[in-house]
Every structure is written in structure tokens, then in C-alpha cells.
Amino acid sequence: MHSESKPRAAQKRGVIFSERYPPKIIFPVFDLLVVLLCGVLAYLLRFGTIHLHERYALALFCMSLLVVVINNSTGSYKRWRISSTFYIVTKLMLVWLVVGIIVTSIIYFAHAAERYSRLWVGLTLLLSFLLAASARALVQYGLRRIRIRGGARRPVFLVGPSKNVLHVARGIRAAAWEGHSIAGVERLNGVPCQEQLEKIAARISDSGAAEVWICVPLEMGDTVHSLFYVLRNHTEEIRLIPEFKDMRLLNHRTSEVAGHLAIDLSVSPISGMARFVKRAEDIVLGGLITLMIAPICLVIAVLIKLTSPGPVLFKQYRTGSNGKVFKVYKFRSMKVHQEKDGAVTQATKNDNRLTPIGAFLRRTSLDELPQFYNVLQGRMSIVGPRPHALAHNEYYKELVESYMRRHKVKPGITGWAQVNGLRGETDTLEKMQRRVEYDLWYIDNWSVWLDLKIIFMTVFKGFKHANAY
Structure with missing residues (x-):
């Protein structure tokens, strides 16, 4: 048995070029050479x-080392099999940005600004980033095409109850671009004995x-321990894929807390550097939009004062x-009135509380414009789940379920639910459930590009909607 398994084990690790020469070996050298080459070209x-002056040669050497060290410390050279090209390139861009900040800061504080060309520094970083990012995108694209066609596969053995194994197997087939293949399956019927293990x-x-x-549910923790022990002398990579049944997870991942491994079930992806970027x-988009809409806001404020008594906001x-x-701030679209016992009555179609221009403001979402002040305050974001009363x-x-998890991020002026038609009165529980589902999907999949997509969709289809009244 062992004599047959050794050739197979050797073969499985020898046929995949990307496994023998992974990114953590190839790309540090590549990045180093790219920065040096682009520095000479710049x-x-x-x-x-x-023929570089010695001070430029020294600066170039430092830049190349910084790129490799920071990429390595942020995990950019780890296996890319399950990483998206967008994630890889975005992470790379942040690394190059940090290197640029460090280099320019050193030059400034060393009072050497007059001895170095800012154009040269900028060109070196820009050209090297473009080349490094393009190389990664091409490699990732090529590997994905090879995997989809059946090459560069990484064989996986699945262990667990039939339902769990089937669910994971479907995921493997659906994500063919990751390049996993099923080498074998062991379906468990209850807790296995030592002989079965x-x-x-x-x-x-x-x-x-x-x-x-x-692949087991959480209650089979003892089985996981037994399997892990019986495989203690094996060299295969072992992964636990727990089942969380009907739990609504939010950006679930693993992390280390107080020296212990933790499975994060509900955390926000908008943290750390992502929080700074958002x-x-x-600030940038909110400031520009505020300047653009200022004349419109002035006209609306005048119309509100002329058509109904009461405050503008x-x-x-x-x-x-x-x-x-x-x-939160809005342009007043209803007549001044008092709600009973602190209740909040949602606006309905042909609501008699609306001012002469109130229906128009709500239908076009122009009543939301003052919320850009909330954005500049830092209490709201341009894109996010809409805040409810x-x-x-x-x-x-x-x-x-999971309704309050909407509040793990700042509320937004517009959101993924709104651009998908979930606006206006939530007069049924089903409508609110759908809105929350879209809000949680946004939080779980946040990116700058998703925000820009939602803003673009809002401009062209989100301002006016039949359900907004």
C-alpha cells in the first residue's frame, strides 16, 4: 500500500508548475528586478x-527592498489559488502607495528634496506598479484558463456526512477556476470508530x-479531533470546513485573538486600511458633490419656505x-405635525401630510441631499444601508434575522438595496427582509468599485422610483 502511494504523492506535487514554483518564490525576485529595471528606465x-548617479542607485535599491519586504509582510506572496485578480492588484497598489509615502518622507525629512527628482521617483513607482500588476493579472488569467480546462488541479479528499460532502463538492465544481479536483470521498454515518478512522x-x-x-457540522467537534490525530503523520494539508446550518454569516473568516484561533462569524470588511479608503x-466625492448640488439645495430651500410654514430641514x-x-438631515417634505406616542408613520401614496412640493422631493430623492452634510461629518457614508427610524x-x-447587523457599517445616502428597486414604504415583513438581505450582501462584498457602481446606478436609475412617495 505504501509503495503505491509514494509515486502518486510525488506525482501530484510534481506536475503543477505553480505549486513547484509558487508566487512566494517567483514574485519577490520578479518585483525586485521590475523596480530596478523601471528605475533605470525612469x-x-x-x-x-x-548610468545612475550613486545616490539614485542607493534610493532605487532601497525602493526595491521596501517593495519586497512590505509585500511579504502583508501576505501578498502567499498562494493565489482562491484570490481574485482585483484583490491581488488592489493589495499591490496599496503596497506601492505605502512605499511611495515612505520614500518621499525619507527624502523630505533628510532635507534631500533638491538632490532627487520627484518625477523620477513617481515614474519609477508608476511604471513598476503597472508592470508588476500586469504580470500578476496575466499569470492569474492564464492559470484560471488552465484550471477551467482541467489542468493544474489540486486533488482534495473530502470527509464528512453525505449532505455536507455533497454541498462542498458542488462548490468545488462551481468554482472550477480555483483548480480543485476530488481525489476521494469518505461519507460518515455518525461518529467513526478507531478501525474506521x-x-x-x-x-x-x-x-x-x-x-x-x-466537512462536518459544529457538533461533530470530537470527530474532527479524532481525524486530525489519525492523520498526524500525513503530509497532506488539512482544512476544516464547518457547517453553520441556517446562520446568516457576515464576512466570516479566521483570525487570531489573544493567541487563540477564532472563527469570525459576523465582522465588517470595512476595517483597517479599508476604513481609511472608504x-x-x-470626503473626496462628498465634497465635490456638495459643491455641485449647493445651487439646487438653495432653490429647494426657498421653495419649501414659500409653499409651507415651518423649517426647511x-x-x-x-x-x-x-x-x-x-x-439625520432631510429637506422637509411634509407639513409640520406631531406623531402619536413617538410613533413613526411611513409615508404612503397620496399621503395628505405631504407639502405641495413634498411628493416631488421624495419621488426624486431630492429630500435626501442635506445628508451629504452627514457624510462630511463622518456619521454617514455616500453608499451604505439606508438608516431606518x-x-x-x-x-x-x-x-x-440579522437585522441589526446592517449597523456594522455607516448608513448611506444610497445603497445596494435602493438601486435594486427596494425603496419606499416597507408595508410587509417580506419587503423588509429583502431589503436587509441586500444590505448584508453589500456589507459582505464591499469594495470601492462596488461603491462606484452603486453611485453610477443611482445617478442613472436610482433618483426616481415608483415606490418612492
Whole structure:
């Protein structure tokens, strides 16, 4: 049995070029050479010669080392099999940005600005980033095409109850671009005994699998321990794929807390550098939009004062990020009135509380424009789940699963639910459930490009909707 498994094990690790020469070996060298090459090219474009002055040569050497060190420390050279091209390139862009900030800061604080060409620094970083990003995109594209056609496969052995194994197997087939193949399956009927565990270990050895995926529900923790122990002398990579049944997960991942491995079931992807990027997006875009809409806001304010008595702005408390309450601003679209017992009555079609221009403001979403001030305050974002009235939160949080997880990020002026038609009155529980589902999908899949897509969709289809009244 062992004599047959050894050739297979050797073969499975020898046929895949990307496994023998992974990114953590190839691309550090590649990045180093790319920065050096682009530094010489930038010097040629700037000074007309390839013979670098010694101070430029020193700066170029430092830049190339920084690129490799920061890429390595951020995990950019780890296996890319399950990483998207967008994720790889975005992470790379942040690394190059950090290197640029470090280099320019050193030059500035060393009072050496006059001795270095800023154009040369900028060209070196820009050209090297474009070349490094293009190379990664081409490699990723090529590997995906090869995997989809059946090449560069990484064999996986699945262990678990039939239902769990079938679910994971479908996922493997659906994500063919990841390049996993099923080398074998062991369906568990209850807790396996020691004899069964040893047979499973033997089957795994004979299968030639590179990885073992233990696919079990959380209550089978003892089985996971037993399987892990019986495979203690195996060299296959072992992964646990737990089943969370009907739990609505949010950006689930693993992390280390206080020296312990943790499975994060509900966390926001908008943290760390992502939080900084989204805030910069809000300040830049929010500031530009505020300047553009200022004349429109002035006209609306005058019309409100002329058509109905009362203040121009309507202020109401809403729940913001992490459950913090804040005051949201809107143009007043209803006549001044008093709600009974603090209740919040949603606007309905042909609502008699609307002012002469109130229906138009709500239908076109122009009543939301003052919320750009909330964005500049940092209490809202341009894109995010729409904030609901406090009374609605208290009502729906017990009826809609994961409802309050909408508040793990800042609320937005527009959102994924709104551009997909989920606007206006939520007069049924089903409507609110669908809106929450879209909001949680946005949080779980956030990216700058998704924000820009939603803003673009809002401009062309989101301002006016039949359900907005």
C-alpha cells in the first residue's frame, strides 16, 4: 500500500508548475528586478542616460527592498489559488502607495528634496506598479484558463456526512477556476470508530490527495479531533470546513485573538486600511458633490419656505455605525405635525401630510441631499444601508434575522438595496427582509468599485422610483 502511494504523492506535487514554483518564490525576485529595471528606465526618460548617479542607485535599491519586504509582510506572496485578480492588484497598489509615502518622507525629512527628482521617483513607482500588476493579472488569467480546462488541479479528499460532502463538492465544481479536483470521498454515518478512522487514513494515502477537507457540522467537534490525530503523520494539508446550518454569516473568516484561533462569524470588511479608503472616498466625492448640488439645495430651500410654514430641514434620530444614534438631515417634505406616542408613520401614496412640493422631493430623492452634510461629518457614508427610524429598528430587529447587523457599517445616502428597486414604504415583513438581505450582501462584498457602481446606478436609475412617495 505504501509503495503505491509514494509515486502518486510525488506525482501530484510534481506536475503543477505553480505549486513547484509558487508566487512566494517567483514574485519577490520578479518585483525586485521590475523596480530596478523601471528605475533605470525612469532615469533614462528623465536625464537621458542609463548610468545612475550613486545616490539614485542607493534610493532605487532601497525602493526595491521596501517593495519586497512590505509585500511579504502583508501576505501578498502567499498562494493565489482562491484570490481574485482585483484583490491581488488592489493589495499591490496599496503596497506601492505605502512605499511611495515612505520614500518621499525619507527624502523630505533628510532635507534631500533638491538632490532627487520627484518625477523620477513617481515614474519609477508608476511604471513598476503597472508592470508588476500586469504580470500578476496575466499569470492569474492564464492559470484560471488552465484550471477551467482541467489542468493544474489540486486533488482534495473530502470527509464528512453525505449532505455536507455533497454541498462542498458542488462548490468545488462551481468554482472550477480555483483548480480543485476530488481525489476521494469518505461519507460518515455518525461518529467513526478507531478501525474506521484508520481505514480513512489509508484511503487518503492511496488517493494521492494534496489536501484533506473535513466537512462536518459544529457538533461533530470530537470527530474532527479524532481525524486530525489519525492523520498526524500525513503530509497532506488539512482544512476544516464547518457547517453553520441556517446562520446568516457576515464576512466570516479566521483570525487570531489573544493567541487563540477564532472563527469570525459576523465582522465588517470595512476595517483597517479599508476604513481609511472608504472615508477618503466619502470626503473626496462628498465634497465635490456638495459643491455641485449647493445651487439646487438653495432653490429647494426657498421653495419649501414659500409653499409651507415651518423649517426647511427635517431632523430625525437614526441608528448609525455600531448602533450609535445620530441626527439625520432631510429637506422637509411634509407639513409640520406631531406623531402619536413617538410613533413613526411611513409615508404612503397620496399621503395628505405631504407639502405641495413634498411628493416631488421624495419621488426624486431630492429630500435626501442635506445628508451629504452627514457624510462630511463622518456619521454617514455616500453608499451604505439606508438608516431606518429608531421605532422601525425596535420593531423589525425581533422579526428579521440579522437585522441589526446592517449597523456594522455607516448608513448611506444610497445603497445596494435602493438601486435594486427596494425603496419606499416597507408595508410587509417580506419587503423588509429583502431589503436587509441586500444590505448584508453589500456589507459582505464591499469594495470601492462596488461603491462606484452603486453611485453610477443611482445617478442613472436610482433618483426616481415608483415606490418612492
